[in-house]
Amino acid sequence: MREALKQARIAYQEDEVPVGAVIVWQDRILSRACNYTEKLKDATAHAEMQAITAASQGLGGKYLNDCTLYVTLEPCPMCAGALYWAQIGRIVYGASDPKRGYMRIGPALLHPKTQVTEGVLAEECAALLKKFFQEKRK
Amino acid sequence: MREALKQARIAYQEDEVPVGAVIVWQDRILSRACNYTEKLKDATAHAEMQAITAASQGLGGKYLNDCTLYVTLEPCPMCAGALYWAQIGRIVYGASDPKRGYMRIGPALLHPKTQVTEGVLAEECAALLKKFFQEKRK
Numbered sequence: 015m016r017e018a019l020k021q022a023r024i025a026y027q028e029d030e031v032p033v034g035a036v037i038v039w040q041d042r043i044l045s046r047a048c049n050y051t052e053k054l055k056d057a058t059a060h061a062e063m064q065a066i067t068a069a070s071q072g073l074g075g076k077y078l079n080d081c082t083l084y085v086t087l088e089p090c091p092m093c094a095g096a097l098y099w100a101q102i103g104r105i106v107y108g109a110s111d112p113k114r115g116y117m118r119i120g121p122a123l124l125h126p127k128t129q130v131t132e133g134v135l136a137e138e139c140a141a142l143l144k145k146f147f148q149e150k151r152k
Numbered sequence: 153m154r155e156a157l158k159q160a161r162i163a164y165q166e167d168e169v170p171v172g173a174v175i176v177w178q179d180r181i182l183s184r185a186c187n188y189t190e191k192l193k194d195a196t197a198h199a200e201m202q203a204i205t206a207a208s209q210g211l212g213g214k215y216l217n218d219c220t221l222y223v224t225l226e227p228c229p230m231c232a233g234a235l236y237w238a239q240i241g242r243i244v245y246g247a248s249d250p251k252r253g254y255m256r257i258g259p260a261l262l263h264p265k266t267q268v269t270e271g272v273l274a275e276e277c278a279a280l281l282k283k284f285f286q287e288k289r290k
Contacts (some may be wrong), residue, residue: 056205057214057237058196067194078196091261092233099195099230121255123229 015108015135018084021048022142027048032142035061035085037078041133044069044081061085062093062132066100075106075145078102086139088132094123104129108139153246153273156222159199160280164247166191170280173199173215173223175207177238182207182219199223200231204238205259216240226253226270226278232261242267246277 019079025048033049045068050059062085070076082104089097089107094116097105105128116123124130159172163186171187183206188197200223208214220242227235227245232254235243243266254261262268 027175027219051214051237055212055214056208057282058201058204058234063196066196071173074193076189076196078192090233090237092230095230095233096196096230099189099228101195107284119229119260124258 015084015086015139017043017046018061018086018108019039019135019138022044022086022139024063025049026142026146030126032146033061033085033087033112034066035065035083037081037083039069039081045074056142058092060090060118062089063096066096066102072099076100076122082106084134085116086135087143088117090114091119091123094119097128098123098125100126101125104131106134108134108136109143110136119152153222153244153277154222155181155184156224156246157186157273157276157280160224160277163187164200164280164284170284171199171223171225173203173221175203175221177207177211177216177219182210196230198228198231200227203233203235204240208238214238220244222272225249225281228252228257229254229257229261232257235266236261236263239263240266242269244269244272246272246274247281248274248277274277283286 017036018034022032026032037045045065047064078100086108088111155174156172160170164170175183183203185199185202216238224246226249
């Protein structure tokens with residue numbers, strides 16, 4: 015999650031909503047990504063989506079069953095849907111997102127085999143987001 | 153929808169699940185795409201996702217409020233989530249997808265302002281999918 019936070023800080027510096035993601039396979043980082051929806055002018059360019067695409071390229075296949083995604087914010091329904099298709103083995107997320115997170119819709123968005131751990135470094139992940147949105151409101 | 157069907161046929165020829173999508177803005181086709189999850193080895197490479205990314209590049213912004221997506225199959229939750237973020241104006245789809253379509257989860261996946269029309273050329277869209285899966289089972 016420390017690596018995912020580093021990615022979130024990159025997003026913050028680029029004036030993007032600061033979310034970072036890392037995908038790990040056998041103790042190896044397959045992909046690192048941060049939210050780039052503004053820079054790429056693409057609503058689909060969430061950190062998780064880019065991390066999934068890059069990890070799939072690294073593994074040479076579209077399934078990520080043996081991989082863990084570390085992401086600083088609870089994934090949204092789009093990302094949860096992508097993680098469903100990729101059949102990700104495990105998701106570890108930091109801050110919760112009661113407004114836009116996938117749990118607003120429900121756990122059925124994820125693949126039934128995917129394990130989920132929430133709240134890892136949650137305060138640190140949430141603090142960066144809070145700082146970003148407070149500055150935006152100034 | 154005829155253009156989206158052309159895209160679906162390209163996917164079929166490439167041995168991909170035959171789904172095609174087109175995004176239109178002011179009577180102009182902004183993007184055409186077909187499902188390439190196998191070719192790109194990327195679970196996120198649905199026709200709709202690629203069409204959204206390409207249309208956003210064409211318009212120079214991540215919102216597609218004034219655009220219509222034509223897609224041969226009911227979007228899945230991932231694509232519905234992406235269409236939410238893009239705030240697409242209208243979705244027109246062909247065949248329904250009771251197993252993997254977004255309506256299995258519910259209409260809350262879409263942006264409240266998005267209009268939806270279903271069943272356009274549904275039989276033709278569904279026939280291509282049926283043919284593909286029948287051949288796969290042989």
